[in-house]
Amino acid sequence: MKQLQKIFLQGLVTFLPIALTIYIIYAGVSIVDSILGDALRQVMPVYIPGLGFLLTIVLIFFLGFLLNNLLAAGLFHKLEQKMTQVPLFKAVYSPLRDLMNMFSKSGGPGGAMQTVVLVDIAESGIRAMGLVTRESFSDIPAIQAQANDHVSVYIPMSYGLGGFTLLVPRNRITPIDIPIERAMSLAITGWVKADKHEGDK
Template sequence: MNRIGSLFLKGLVVTIPVAMTIAIVWWFAATAERVLGGLLTEILPGGWYVPGMGLASAVGLVLLVGVLSHVLFFQKLFFWSEAWLNRLPLIKTIYTAIKDFIGYFSPEQQGQLSKVVLVTLPGQRYQCLGFVTREAFDDLPLPLAVDDAVAVYLPMSYQIGGYTLYLPRECITAVDISFEEGMRLAITGGVTRRPASPTPPAGMVSGTPEDS
């Protein structure tokens, strides 16, 4: 029974992420087809609508929003809309949490947090995983009490918050992992594991067949 339970749990570990990914993609496609597809059916002449146009319209709409986010007028419009949402107590909490979580995986954020480090606080032996966000402060009026300071963001597990510490460079140690892997480690509390390297088949040495 223990063996069966162990196999079942391993099956869940493999199945759940795949199932959730498929469910999210399916929900996005179904919603796009239902909402935008229905709108296109009403707008287009009879017989012009082809299944899949709603999904294509949704993808195009998201790309359009990405393009408009670089236009100053629409940047101000997005800012005003966000400021209005931040005035609503419950909506503010949900919106901010979702925005912060998704924002970690944006190209701009990955560029800013590309350096993954381990932080060792003075006088302590434990270490925290963090991301360097700034290494120069000449343009900021911050009276930092340390020399050669760096700003390091320490996210909490499961993205319930985080702290930004201004530390001397000697307190950090660079870690040779990608931003995505570092963020997975931080958000999941270290539960995630690096995939093991595949074992070469018998008769293979360093990818070269052994001589017969």
């Protein structure tokens, strides 16, 4: 009986990550496909599944290409300023834009989330792993005046998508050579990792 239970658990541990990964990718592709797919179904006599996804990807690349043009980028910036004057639009758009910028190497004035660090917690000797999200607060004068050589560090929570952000003195952080993706993986799983993956970079 114990041998059957062990075999079942081994199969379950192997099956679940694969199944969930396939499901999440499928759900993501389906959502992206529906962005333009629903409109295409109204005008096309025969809709080819996946065409909405393909056109959305092309549209994203086209938008990125336009934004690399100084004139188009300037026009988009002016349009963005006008649109963010609308209260409801600003409440939704601005946080989403800032979140995307946080993970982008071309982020805003505060810089991008690029450095994994260990944060000294008071004098206890306890350390927490975090991600530096800002080294400059020049676009937030009220914070800049009080920053005093602090940086903002995001501390992700285990087994969830949440976390909290701290303003930490530079002398209390120690950069460590770990890719952001691996740091997030360790944090989300509570540093629980199978032995065979311990050497992964």
